[in-house]
Amino acid sequence: MKVFSNDLSFVVTWKPFFLNPTTPEAGIPLIQYLTQKYGPRAGAMAKDGTSPLTKAGLNVGINFTTDRLIVNTLKSHCMLDYAKSEGKQNLLAENLFKIYFEQGKNINSTDVLAQVAVDTGLNIDAMEKHLKDKSVVSRVQEEAMEAHDEGVHGVPFFNIHLKGESQKIAGFSGAQPPETFKSIFQRLLNRFKASV
Numbered sequence: 001m002k003v004f005s006n007d008l009s010f011v012v013t014w015k016p017f018f019l020n021p022t023t024p025e026a027g028i029p030l031i032q033y034l035t036q037k038y039g040p041r042a043g044a045m046a047k048d049g050t051s052p053l054t055k056a057g058l059n060v061g062i063n064f065t066t067d068r069l070i071v072n073t074l075k076s077h078c079m080l081d082y083a084k085s086e087g088k089q090n091l092l093a094e095n096l097f098k099i100y101f102e103q104g105k106n107i108n109s110t111d112v113l114a115q116v117a118v119d120t121g122l123n124i125d126a127m128e129k130h131l132k133d134k135s136v137v138s139r140v141q142e143e144a145m146e147a148h149d150e151g152v153h154g155v156p157f158f159n160i161h162l163k164g165e166s167q168k169i170a171g172f173s174g175a176q177p178p179e180t181f182k183s184i185f186q187r188l189l190n191r192f193k194a195s196v
Contacts, residue, residue: 004185014093016077016144017155020070027069068104075131076107077140082130083122092120160184
């Protein structure tokens, strides 16, 4: 995005998606979850720090902790919805990722989310009201279901389009090399120039 910042302006919007919508309220220890889902080798690699994700994270300065729970993320997604209205969605997403993936905090805990709200500069009372609003919860759940119905089955997932247009330029899942984004952004720029 930085390469194209003189020619294009970018708006990043985080949309809800639940990898594990049936996660119990208490959560599941990460190693136990990985072992159950992917087998003993996956759990062992995560535990001893040799998993591909751990190695990739270290290459970019992310120190993933395995001392964490897989938790229900509905509250976090509702909080991201609130932060969007305050213009702080990207900062909140970054803060949530850091405390969850690196510090092992439970992002289903109201106390943890309140502290993240403070750290992000959000109004705690307004945020808590937003989290308890049944219409917000329903809307966030519906948006997550829509993504699933549209074929999204994993994260990250990227939908890229021109602002104000519903037609996607690109949609893809998974970590991608920078060249993928450069190619798509160049197409966006070409399309924008052709329309002027």
